[in-house]
Amino acid sequence: MLKAILNRIIPHPQLTGFLLLTWLLLVNSISTGNVLLGLIIGLLIPGITQPFWPDRPKIARPLKAVEYVLLVLWDICVANVTVARIILFKSNANTHSHWIVVPLEVRSPEAITILAGTITMTPGTVTSMLAADASHLLVHCLHTDDPDAVRDEIKHRYERRLKEIFE
Amino acid sequence: MTEQMNVTLALIAALPFVGALFPGLMIRAGRDACALSAGWATLSALILLLTLAPSVWDGETVVFQVEWMPLLGLNANFMLDGLGFLFGCMILGIGLLIILYARFYLSRDDPMGQFYTYLMLFQGAMLGIVLSDNILMMVVFWELTSLSSFLLIGYWKHTVAGRQGARMALTVTGLGGLALIGGMLLLGEAAGSYDLTEILQRREAIQDSPLYMPALLLILLGAFTKSAQFPFHFWLPHAMAAPTPVSAYLHSATMVKAGLFLMARLWPVLSGTDAWFYIVGTTGLVTMVIGAWIAIFKDDLKALLAYSTVSHLGLITMLLGFGTTAAATAAVLHIINHTIFKAALFMTAGIVDHEAHTRSIKRLGGLRHLMPITATLAIVTALSMAGIPLTNGFLSKELMLEEAAHTTWVSNPWIVPLFATIGAVLSATYAFRFIAHVFLGPVRHDYPSKPHDPPFGMYAAPALLAVLVMVVGVFPEATVGSFLQVVADSVTGQHLHLHELKLWHGFTPALGMSAAAIIGGLVLLSAYVPFEQFWKALPHPEAKAVFDAIVTTLHRGCGYFSNVLHDGRMTKYIAIFAVTTIAAGLYAFSSGPYLPGTRPMLTPTLVDYVGALLVISSTVAIINYHRSRLLVLVLIGINGLVVSIIFVRLSAPDLAMTQVTVEVVTLILMLLALHFLPKRTPRESSWNRIGRDMAISGAAGIAVAALAYALMTRDFSTISGYYLENAKPGGGGTNVVNVILVDFRGYDTFGEIIVLGIAALTIYALGEALMDGKASRTLANWVQHYPYSKDRHPLMMVVATRVMMPISLMVGVYIFLRGHNDPGGGFIAGLVVAIALLMQYMASGFSWASERIHIPYHSFIGWGVLVAGITGIGAWFAGQPFLTSAFGYVHIEPIEEFELATAMAFDLGVFLTVVGAVMLALYSLSRIARRTGETVNVAPMDFDPSAEDPLEEPR
Amino acid sequence: MELIAEILVSALLVIAGLFGLLGSWGLVKLDDTMRRLHAPTKATTLGVGGVLIASMIYFAVFLDHLTFHELLITAFLFITAPITANFVAKAHMHRDIKERDLPPTGGQYGWAGYDEIGDAEQPIDTK
């Protein structure tokens, strides 16, 4: 009963928390008034957006998520250097681009999206398209001589972790 | 001359108009009732007029004055003197007879109520002319006679002749009427008054004035057109398309005499100059001769009579033109006589037409035996027209010849008498022809209808007039002598010592001329057949052809010109507008002193140059690639982006934010519309055109740039300091721009949100209209010309939106709340929220999303306007004007102090309107799209891999 | 402390500037739209990210004004950049790349842009 009511009031507890945080980032001051206001907004907005997000995934292991974020951040830095080197020092003719098909095991749309995003933000790869049934990812690789290795790394480095986080 | 105020005069003037109201209603009670209702008013007016006769006979002027437009000098002033009395009697007396006659003349198919209404309107107008004391008032009635005669001539509107004749009369008399307006205004200025009683006293002032000549010409133009003087005579015969009662009334007895009346009325002040003599006298003489000449050869009874009327009007005009009192007296007498015999003649012609079903002289003859009464009446009156002794026509014609005999024209004593005699000969000829070819001779067997005398009601009126012809003709002094004296006195403005009117004056030149006329007439008639051959061999310059050519050319020329100018080519309109603006700006600039500005300029940095480069190149690219529409939208996005960066650079964060947000919403709308529009613009303009447009727009650009530069580089003093000082203390906000928007100039903002609201309503209404029209069919048959990607609601976008939308909404709230103190505010917040929703629509489709969050668009707009309005109105309760703001600082533990301002409520109104308006516009566009038969997704994304059975029918 | 901050901020700015420039340069240099997509997607994000972090540090240290605004923009860009890139890629593929030029998915269905899934009749909205 109580839980049901609480569910009605706070349909998205994580989102509420996230919005509160965003609010505080925005107003840039932590005061009672702002926290209260942030809470109110954090409660109201999910009320509006809730119908658009009917099945929320469970984040099973939040700590893993933090780890994942840090990993990706690091990879992004590396990615930039990698891409920089390709752009600066490789002629177009010497750049070997490939399409890479990545079969997916994660099924949650959120996980797939995060994976796709990660791929795009990290070294030399851009998620170009999903299979119609979201079972595969089409990735464009800027330069590699071993497409399979790239595929394997994606699966190993990112998808595995995402599976852990979401399932 | 003494004046006497008498309200009867107003009553007389008003009665015909009152009478005009009835026939239309009374027609339901029958034709007799209808005629009676018109006749009643006329008779009453006539009786009232006669009650004033004693005053008139005493030489008094009866006046009645009502102020109408004293500032203009246009007043409802009426006066009655001898001349007015004469015309009044003619108008009402003949009017009464015509009403009687028309009752029998018109057929059952003719709308009689309409006829009598028009007739009474005309009567009122005509009476107004002759009773007006104010010359502007006279013009009013003058124009009214043109209008009512237009209606009467066109009474048989189904006939070509009726319509043409009506238009021609309207055009010619309208022309004269307008000239008359000018003339009267000038006359009034020369005389210092518009009141006749005043004007008639100021002969010297008027004739010495430099305005005399233009006034005279304009007034005479009015008089000549109305009285059908050469060369404006041509409309009168065509006006004969009217029913005969109308011809008898308007086109012989009354309206055409309005011009004569005017000349007689103004005779004391306008006549006596050389200009008057040569213009009026000559015109009259020429008209008299030409009219009579043409009349002879007319086979149509009414045409013959019409040209005869032209001729007689010329005669009278000539007499007035001579400028002597004796001639004027003769003119007056002929006005009386012509009215009597010509009205009767028209009525008899009408009877012939009514009975024989033709008025063609060539088909008539011998009617004397079949309709003896009519024949008698016709012959008596026609003899009067010919000027045969013992008829009234003889008297005045004799006087005319007498006057003509003494008149010298450009020091030549022969010209006028000669032409007057010729005129008289021709007059006698057509009068004799009228008698001989219609009534005399053997009875024919081929009349279209068997003629016989009409019922008494129909010939009563002409009979009465025929009797008058004889009585006056035999006993002139006893019958019209004193009347003539009264009228002549009033025309000339002097007390004249008239000779007694008598039949026998002894052997005068006039008698000889008269005799010559009668003999000449008989001779010409006897030689009619060869004479007619001779006529037919002559060229016939037709005034109507000229008139038609003018009207046609005018219509064609004006139409062509107007269509070429207003040809619906918007691009041309814009070009003209641009050229005008540039020219006006340059002209204005060169018309005043200019000093260059002295304000120190800001030094641009690298970024500024880059920004400029961006705008310049994207603008050039837009022009270059403008045919590729999607590309243009991309390029214009660059332009917008840089403009907002310029705003940042130049200290306008609010502007930058607004620019960015508006940019996106506009882009979305354009993309939505472009979906249905052609994707490319064809190459259509010629190089010439492109060159022209380049030149124009280049000039405009240079002009604007120069103007902007000139303005930016000079110092000025502005009211802005006040805003900077008072925003916080007076408006409670630290963002001065926002305080201006919601407080100092909140009223502008109120208007602005209403603009948005209206825009949305318009879009909505248009969308609905398209659903019913051709567009709906076009859409239903919509064919996608390009293959579309199968990726409709992609998973990644949906998921991203799930995160982005709450944040965006929050940003919206944030921007809204901070607006009063920092960049932001209701408008931007509204757009942010709208775009957040839009993002959802893009991700999952409009239908899916709008089903899940129902936004009552109309209510948002309505409430927005109401909230803003009510916030403003709230100030009333504090005794303050609309939109007066209040703000205060609230402190509730444990929350720190915060500010509450009514301006925020106002901003809320802005917010609501913006959201509602954008959403309503999107809704309308999506509705158009759905008419193409688009399917609607029932799941947020095309394929949800996490669903238990993703390919199962979606929830 | 201030010196460290100064060095840090300067370094971040320089790096950000370089990567920003690199992103745009890549856009110019690379010869195929799919390849060009790589440059700005990554480089400019880091470019802006660097600037944003520099700004955060700068305001915190030199103006005693600790702000986290910048994190929000950073987050925004990081969330949106892959989506944008994905859309641009799809648009490019839709216009210029035939399905046969792509490797097969290896699954039951083709790539999303080319293959319709769920052919089930969907309602036609008449509202």
Added chain:
Amino acid sequence: MEALLAIIIGLQTAGGLYLVMRLRTFSVIIGTALLTYSVNLFLFASGRLAINMPPIYSKYAEGYTDPLPQALVLTAIVISFGMTAVVVLIALGAFLESDTDQIDVRRDPQDLDLDPDEVPLDVDSREPGLQEPKGDFAQ
């Protein structure tokens, strides 16, 4: 700076006007959008230019630029947004209803009918109805 801005304003005006004089509704709309940019900048510039002086109270501010034109431009932006939305929709509607997106509605200058009452000049126009009088009662 002033000169740069003036050039930008002028160029946008020229470009906008040029496009407004094109023959298709879409170009015209784009043209008006460009004109809107230019006039907004112009109106903004009427308050003179200032760098880093936003009219928002701040203890660091050395001065404030003229806030009034900014408020005016804001109003103008919003209004022209509404106008643009309407014009876009009308253009769309006009296209769907008439199958053309031409802005010009050509009117033929020769498209004049003469009243049939008027007798053409080449026909003898001598007083119809009078030369051969029918009379008011002719059957």
Added chain:
Amino acid sequence: MITYALYFATVCFSIGLVLNIWRIRNAQGVVDRILALDTMVVNAIALIIIYGILENTAVYFEVSLLIAMFGFVSTVAYCRFILRGNIIE
């Protein structure tokens, strides 16, 4: 030192913008241009932030926030137009 770094970054991003414009001028298709515009947006955001640091003010921050938001929306809209025609079907 920071000032110089700021100038350096400014120059970099400005050149970036010029390069973007070059790409827009010499693009293979409209998608290329959309990509360039998207890059421009990012460069512009960076410039605005740098400008804020230079002028010691946070007043322009929200501008860049909105540019970030709406740059995304408009890029998606362009692409959706190319992909599907109707962007909010």
Added chain:
Amino acid sequence: MNHWIIAPVLLPAMFAAVMAMAMRHDLLLQRVFSVAAIVALVMIATGLFVTTLDGTVQTYKLGNWDAPFGIVLVLDRLSALMLVMTSLLAFGVVLYAVGSDWDSRGRHFHALFLFQLMGVNGAFLTGDAFNLFVFFEVLLIASYGLMIHGGGGMRLRAGLQYVVMNLVGSTLFLFAMGTLYAVTGTLNMADMALRVRDIAPGNEALLLVGGALLLIVFGIKAAAFPVHLWLPGTYANAPLPVTALFAIMTKVGAYAILRMYTLVFGADAGAVGDFFAGILLPVGILTLVIGATGVIGAKLLPRQASFSVLASMGTLLIAISLFSEAGTTAALYYMVHSTFAAALLFLVLDLVQDSQGVTIRAPGGLVASLFFAAAIAVAGMPPLSGFLGKLLVLDASRGLPETPLIWAVILTTSLMLIVGFGLRGSRYFWKPLDPNFTNPANLDADGEPHPAHPIKPLAVTAAFVPLVLLIMLTVAAGPIMEVLQDTALQLRETGIYIEAVLGPQAEG
């Protein structure tokens, strides 16, 4: 402070908002509220008008901010007159729209109608130049909605032209506004007037540029040559009752010219004032000539009527251009007259079309009589007020070097109008329909002619509203002229206005 001054703006706005929100599905309710609102407007406007009769100029400080910093509404004789005129016109038109069912041929007619009134009233009342722009936009955008009411390809295309022309005009308005602000540093019209009077000599050229641009803007609204070209297409293709309402739109332009170029750029502004007076006369003359030319040349009645509006605007501009007491008096009288006359004409034309299907087929007596009356009014023939108006203009323009030209043009064009209306009117109303003639526009999908609609009594009654007003304008011309003369006097005495807005010490 007299809160009623804001009522002519607020009342329609609030009613329209409520209508759009709560009554959009209930036409009957919309009609009731719309008519009620307009009746209330008539009463309020009349009341306000009465309060101005004592010669005072009242102001209403919005937000309680003093001029020139806040926006003030100014109620003087002229603005009150315009309000009365607007509301009376609106009353007739809205009755007609209800009576003829025009309001049911599309959505939101009444809300747009009231918003339009709000915009017009706001433009008449405001004392602030930029606010004038805002209310121009309000009335314009509402007019766009009304113009395309009911849809249809041709109407939409014409509507698009109308919108584009006005968009360009609005852009120019802002250019003018920017120029004027940059030179004078103010937006309040009274304040601007003062600043214009002691403008620095080096700024005068730029000031003139601003004024000239503004004049073109108002010229577009007032359909002045050569920026009048939009009018015939727009008027002839809009729903005719809407065109009847648009009779006030051109007057908004005329009003703005009258206001700005007497107050700000008027005689008190010295050389600046003389400059503008000189421009306006030729413009008026050319507009009149073009209008009259079109009246003769037009083929269809609505187009002809549209050109007659041009002609009347030409006459009005001539009168305004005199910038004399008599000229302004004449202008005011002619303005009131031509507004109602145009409304009458367009309502009658709609009656004709409505009663006879698409092609006009010699309709019955009442409608024909109404057309005759309308044509008389528009052509300036007696007995209706058009004649008096023309007399006034002629009278006011005497004694000038240009008098012969003005008179010749006015009188000649009057004849052209008479000929034009006579030509078309007799053809459409008198000539029997050729039985062999079938206008494709007059046939339905099956090739059968559209049945003639019965004339709706309320519509006919509504058409009488402007006619009755014209008759009153004629009969009561004397007292009305006195009021108008006082109005003209007040308009010329700019000191009263400026003092009312800026306070007593302002002038001097």
